[in-house]
Amino acid sequence: xxxxxxxxxxxxxxxxxxxxxxxPRKREYLGGVVYEMAGASxxxxxxxxxxxxxxxxxxxxxxxxxxxxxxxxSFDLGKLSYFYxxxxxxxxxPKENGKDFRERPTVIxxxxxxxxxxxxxxxxxxxxxxxxxxxxxxxxxxxxxKVLVEVRTERGWxxxxxxxxxxxxxxxxxxxxxxxxEVYRRVEFPS
Amino acid sequence: xxxxxxxxxxxxxxxTASEYLAAEVHSSTKHEYIAGRAYEMPQTxxxxxxxxxNLAGMLHNRLRGSxxxxxxxxxxxxxxIPDDRYYxxxxxxxxxSRxxxQSCATKPTVIxxxxxxxxxxxxxxxxxxxxxxLESVQAYxxxxxxxxxxxxxxxxxxxxxxxxxxxxxxEADLGVHGLVLPLGELYEDxxxxx
Numbered sequence: 001x002x003x004x005x006x007x008x009x010x011x012x013x014x015x016x017x018x019x020x021x022x023x024p025r026k027r028e029y030l031g032g033v034v035y036e037m038a039g040a041s042x043x044x045x046x047x048x049x050x051x052x053x054x055x056x057x058x059x060x061x062x063x064x065x066x067x068x069x070x071x072x073x074s075f076d077l078g079k080l081s082y083f084y085x086x087x088x089x090x091x092x093x094p095k096e097n098g099k100d101f102r103e104r105p106t107v108i109x110x111x112x113x114x115x116x117x118x119x120x121x122x123x124x125x126x127x128x129x130x131x132x133x134x135x136x137x138x139x140x141x142x143x144x145x146k147v148l149v150e151v152r153t154e155r156g157w158x159x160x161x162x163x164x165x166x167x168x169x170x171x172x173x174x175x176x177x178x179x180x181x182e183v184y185r186r187v188e189f190p191s
Numbered sequence: 192x193x194x195x196x197x198x199x200x201x202x203x204x205x206x207t208a209s210e211y212l213a214a215e216v217h218s219s220t221k222h223e224y225i226a227g228r229a230y231e232m233p234q235t236x237x238x239x240x241x242x243x244x245n246l247a248g249m250l251h252n253r254l255r256g257s258x259x260x261x262x263x264x265x266x267x268x269x270x271x272i273p274d275d276r277y278y279x280x281x282x283x284x285x286x287x288s289r290x291x292x293q294s295c296a297t298k299p300t301v302i303x304x305x306x307x308x309x310x311x312x313x314x315x316x317x318x319x320x321x322x323x324x325l326e327s328v329q330a331y332x333x334x335x336x337x338x339x340x341x342x343x344x345x346x347x348x349x350x351x352x353x354x355x356x357x358x359x360x361x362e363a364d365l366g367v368h369g370l371v372l373p374l375g376e377l378y379e380d381x382x383x384x385x
Binding site: 008078 | 274
């Protein structure tokens with residue numbers, strides 16, 4: 001009996017990008033190792049749709065654009081290359097137009113749940129905060145109306161917590177104010 | 192119906208490395224330190240502890256006289272990759288005697304982690320990257336708790352290779368320090384869930 005082994009093979013960035021197009025499931029790339037992404041729950045999908053609609057409308061025109069989870073994020077930490085598919089990104093750098101991935105997003109969103117929490121909180125936060133372009137990292141809880149924002153200020157990264165459906169998550173970046181009622185439209189919370 | 196919690200200069204749980212180390216000395220539980228935050232390590236299961244003991248016994252005996260020693264999970268590993276981190280790997284092989292009597296290592300040649308459901312995403316992802324960023328590390332070995340399976344991630348001249356050893360009859364040839372670990376010995380007294 002084999003456990004659910006995640007570490008299966010080492011491939012180069014080129015091999016990853018070539019095979020990723022044909023891969024049946026999206027895979028993250030962490031310094032040579034690929035990790036297949038799990039499917040998303042109904043709540044996750046609903047939150048993702050809500051973000052796309054709200055932020056897609058907010059960034060209809062202008063230099064900034066909202067991408068949902070089919071856009072790769074690419075960066076290097078030290079000598080190792082990473083590719084993630086964040087649940088959402090706001091990208092504002094016109095020089096990145098025409099590419100299949102973004103390296104300089106301004107805001108990153110992750111929809112978090114029990115199974116991804118440690119990854120979103122540790123692994124991804126550690127990586128994302130090192131992106132020079134990033135102004136905010138937003139974690140959206142799936143099972144309760146709660147949004148946690150890390151925002152870059154002159155004093156360094158600051159954390160802001162917004163909870164309850166009546167709350168308005170003011171990211172403090174690009175004038176984005178997310179009503180939690182919109183984020184969680186149709187989402188049912190376990191009792 | 193709550194309003195936003197107003198931000199402070201930094202969250203209460205952001206610490207500098209020095210603050211973390213000072214707190215850790217007095218703490219009754221171990222914490223890992225990543226990106227300015229301390230994370231309490233989960234309790235380990237009985238099986239985890241037996242595996243750790245078996246591993247320590249096997250490696251202590253095999254490494255005697257080699258100039259290298261095995262260290263268990265009370266020894267910290269310090270990394271700067273470039274962010275400062277402190278981990279407590281389940282096992283490390285150190286070959287620099289100047290580090291033997293320290294509570295914190297920086298140059299292990301081999302790192303071991305025993306998997307649990309809670310730590311699996313960290314051990315297989317975050318640590319798989321972090322540990323390989325250390326130039327001294329020749330191999331990272333991940334040990335399953337729920338079945339007889341050992342995964343070896345070993346540095347090659349160009350890159351890294353992955354080898355998986357499965358079943359109690361298997362022998363894990365680590366390709367470093369001449370170590371070959373029979374899984375039957377590693378998993379002695381371990382009972383796997385049905």
